[in-house]
Amino acid sequence: MNNVLVYCELSEKNTIADISLELCTKGRQLATRLGCRLQAAVLGSQVGEAAASLYPYGVDDVFLADDKRLSPYRNLPHFAVLSKLIQAQQPQIVLFGASSVGRDLAPRIASFLRCGLTADCTALEIGSHEDAKTGKTYDDILYQIRPAFGGNIIATIVCPETRPQMATVREGVMKKEVYDPAYKGTVIPVRLDASLDSADKAVEILSREIEEQKIDIKGAQIIVAGGYGMGSRENFQLLHRFAHLIGASVGATRAAVDAGFCESERQIGQTGVTVRPKLYIACGISGAVQHRAGMDQSAKIISINTDPDAPINAIADYTIVGDAMTVIPQFMACYKKNLK
Amino acid sequence: MSFRIVVLAKQVPDTHNVGADAMNADGTVNRSALPVVFNPEDLKALEMALQVKDRMPGATVTVITMGPPRAGEIIKDALNRGADDGFVLSDARFAGADTLATSYALSQAIRQMGRVDLIFGGRQAIDGDTAQVGPQVAEKLDMPQITYAEELLDVDAGGISVRRRLERGIECVKAKLPVLVTVTSAAADCRYPNAHRMLRRAKDEVRMVNADGIGADMDRLGLKGSPTKVKQIVNVVLSHKESVVIEPTEAALGELSATLIKAHIL
Numbered sequence: 001m002n003n004v005l006v007y008c009e010l011s012e013k014n015t016i017a018d019i020s021l022e023l024c025t026k027g028r029q030l031a032t033r034l035g036c037r038l039q040a041a042v043l044g045s046q047v048g049e050a051a052a053s054l055y056p057y058g059v060d061d062v063f064l065a066d067d068k069r070l071s072p073y074r075n076l077p078h079f080a081v082l083s084k085l086i087q088a089q090q091p092q093i094v095l096f097g098a099s100s101v102g103r104d105l106a107p108r109i110a111s112f113l114r115c116g117l118t119a120d121c122t123a124l125e126i127g128s129h130e131d132a133k134t135g136k137t138y139d140d141i142l143y144q145i146r147p148a149f150g151g152n153i154i155a156t157i158v159c160p161e162t163r164p165q166m167a168t169v170r171e172g173v174m175k176k177e178v179y180d181p182a183y184k185g186t187v188i189p190v191r192l193d194a195s196l197d198s199a200d201k202a203v204e205i206l207s208r209e210i211e212e213q214k215i216d217i218k219g220a221q222i223i224v225a226g227g228y229g230m231g232s233r234e235n236f237q238l239l240h241r242f243a244h245l246i247g248a249s250v251g252a253t254r255a256a257v258d259a260g261f262c263e264s265e266r267q268i269g270q271t272g273v274t275v276r277p278k279l280y281i282a283c284g285i286s287g288a289v290q291h292r293a294g295m296d297q298s299a300k301i302i303s304i305n306t307d308p309d310a311p312i313n314a315i316a317d318y319t320i321v322g323d324a325m326t327v328i329p330q331f332m333a334c335y336k337k338n339l340k
Numbered sequence: 341m342s343f344r345i346v347v348l349a350k351q352v353p354d355t356h357n358v359g360a361d362a363m364n365a366d367g368t369v370n371r372s373a374l375p376v377v378f379n380p381e382d383l384k385a386l387e388m389a390l391q392v393k394d395r396m397p398g399a400t401v402t403v404i405t406m407g408p409p410r411a412g413e414i415i416k417d418a419l420n421r422g423a424d425d426g427f428v429l430s431d432a433r434f435a436g437a438d439t440l441a442t443s444y445a446l447s448q449a450i451r452q453m454g455r456v457d458l459i460f461g462g463r464q465a466i467d468g469d470t471a472q473v474g475p476q477v478a479e480k481l482d483m484p485q486i487t488y489a490e491e492l493l494d495v496d497a498g499g500i501s502v503r504r505r506l507e508r509g510i511e512c513v514k515a516k517l518p519v520l521v522t523v524t525s526a527a528a529d530c531r532y533p534n535a536h537r538m539l540r541r542a543k544d545e546v547r548m549v550n551a552d553g554i555g556a557d558m559d560r561l562g563l564k565g566s567p568t569k570v571k572q573i574v575n576v577v578l579s580h581k582e583s584v585v586i587e588p589t590e591a592a593l594g595e596l597s598a599t600l601i602k603a604h605i606l
Contacts, residue, residue, distance in 0.1 A: 107471070123604050143571065148573075157571065279605045300600075333590075335601075
């Protein structure tokens with residue numbers, strides 16, 4: 001049986017990383033649609049507990065490789081184990097996080113298996129595909145949908161002839177959702193062979209300094225940013241709730257940071273960071289040129305402001321004239337409704 | 341035995357300066373309307389390669405790119421900045437290559453060079469952002485890889501150590517040679533072109549290498565060798581000049597969120 005496989009990353013605390021739980025949620029939908037099993041690969045050291053935590057996400061089988069040499073992540077040891085596992089199991093789809101781990105591992109696996117890999121997908125769907133040249137129709141193909149070309153186009157990529165079909169997805173793009181708290185899967189131990197010994201020797205980690213979670217808005221695909229017009233630190237909490245709902249990061253103007261509404265790491269603009277998200281939602285931001293310099297290359301900009309003549313509106317794709325404190329809850333309600 | 345270093349580079353459309361005529365009516369990219377640049381992270385990779393060359397007397401740096409003959413511009417630029425040699429893999433048979441077919445062509449070109457100690461490349465190109473070609477070349481050459489390098493720490497005949505930049509921290513690693521290293525935007529900027537070199541090489545022709553010159557299996561090149569196919573392309577360029585005013589009503593906000601979800605923005 002050709003199943004759906006999710007490669008699971010581990011956090012610094014040796015739990016399953018959020019990105020992987022998000023992929024399991026999506027993988028469950030795909031497996032259900034395809035009528036196959038959802039499988040996960042967990043490679044690490046002392047990860048039995050982490051493996052069991054996957055079941056509520058609808059994982060049927062967990063392939064577990066438990067060995068000291070697999071933690072922390074290094075490319076070749078994980079490659080040695082995962083490439084063999086995929087060759088033996090022949091999944092039809094394999095999903096990876098578009099993280100520094102997934103983007104390091106997935107291309108090497110795809111090269112080894114000579115199959116296609118689509119990076120940074122924003123949507124994954126199942127459908128049919130007709131080859132324009134040969135007229136041949138392929139059923140139950142994975143549509144790998146991603147923005148390309150600096151966010152100016154959306155491309156749907158398919159791999160009709162090769163298996164597995166592989167894709168990476170960025171953290172926060174898919175929703176993480178418990179499928180069934182009582183769901184029970186099984187653990188299948190992976191037998192490790194001599195290839196791990198040679199893989200272990202290639203690259204040595206001299207030191208590691210990883211922070212559990214640090215604020216880094218630079219790579220965010222969606223940013224909800226607040227200005228002085230948000231009024232207070234308490235009101236800024238609404239931005240955090242809004243950002244959480246839509247998988248965004250929270251940014252701020254210098255004025256908002258100076259007023260103590262949020263941490264300085266979130267400051268966007270000439271003296272802060274420069275961002276180029278696919279969507280920038282400016283809330284209570286007038287749009288001083290210093291701020292615009294740090295965000296005017298955003299693919300799409302929405303401005304929410306009580307002042308119809310705020311300078312930010314000149315570069316916004318959409319302008320909503322109103323108080324952010326009332327518009328945002330309205331928008332959140334609409335968004336939730338539309339997702340259903 | 342001198343140290344041999346390869347840099348993989350790409351000439352890319354400047355996606356940060358996309359104009360109104362950048363897209364054809366059929367949704368494909370109008371490459372001729374776009375300014376082209378040396379892919380920024382590849383320039384950083386070139387700098388790291390030149391830093392190795394600085395520390396290893398007698399080391400040579402060869403820059404390889406794949407693209408139309410025009411891509412010779414970046415080879416010339418790299419030579420002016422300090423590379424020793426370079427060429428363009430240019431052939432209609434390479435056209436339409438995805439990352440798998442691209443990495444195959446590049447790895448074949450490197451194989452022709454015999455022993456290579458170090459390969460550098462940018463983490464990713466700004467026109468695709470896939471970050472796949474580096475690791476795929478490493479796999480094809482059966483070489484270990486270090487991705488996300490931001491600083492060269494040490495190098496000698498026995499190995500290289502670099503600092504990697506990850507999402508939530510840093511990692512210092514040491515690898516035996518040969519190894520392939522991909523370099524992120526956080527790394528040092530590339531040194532400037534040298535005026536003497538520019539003058540001396542002004543009239544030099546950049547070498548072009550075709551598919552026959554790399555001993556390639558033609559079925560693994562170009563569109564034919566690419567498992568990924570583009571099924572559909574939707575142009576999402578919106579003019580920034582006209583801001584759509586949305587009333588703060590449930591109906592209007594609902595429509596806006598539905599539009600954004602449909603366009604895969606939300």
